[in-house]
Amino acid sequence: MKMEFEWDENxxxxxxxxxxxxxxxxxxxxxxxxxxxxxxxxxxxxxxRWKTIGQILGIIFSVTYTHRAAVIRLISARRASQKERDLYxxx
Numbered sequence: 305m306k307m308e309f310e311w312d313e314n315x316x317x318x319x320x321x322x323x324x325x326x327x328x329x330x331x332x333x334x335x336x337x338x339x340x341x342x343x344x345x346x347x348x349x350x351x352x353r354w355k356t357i358g359q360i361l362g363i364i365f366s367v368t369y370t371h372r373a374a375v376i377r378l379i380s381a382r383r384a385s386q387k388e389r390d391l392y393x394x395x
Contacts, residue, residue, distance in 0.1 A: 307334055311378040323382040325365065330381035333358040333367045340392050344368060357384050357392045364389045 311327040320326050333339060339358030356367050364384040370377050384392065 307331070308375045309378060310372070310375050315379070319381055323380075325360070325381050327378040327381060329360060330365065330367050330378055331376075332360045333365055333381075334376075336360075338392070338395070340395055353379065357388045359392075364392055
């Protein structure tokens, strides 16, 4: 089953400038069968947010997103922190 994605284009441009990865590239994280997914409970965002840690072209990234019906809405994408890389590598 093919996943569907969406995002705010202004946020995508901002993310590219800040983190060097587009949301289109970030969708490739869902191809990583070894990816680590967990819900983000750090604060009340008014919606359920999820974080996935996985590899894109050999680099470990962290992608935050929410589900809108059957669509995954990307919120942010960046290189994973050391703690996140350790979590991914030691699963």
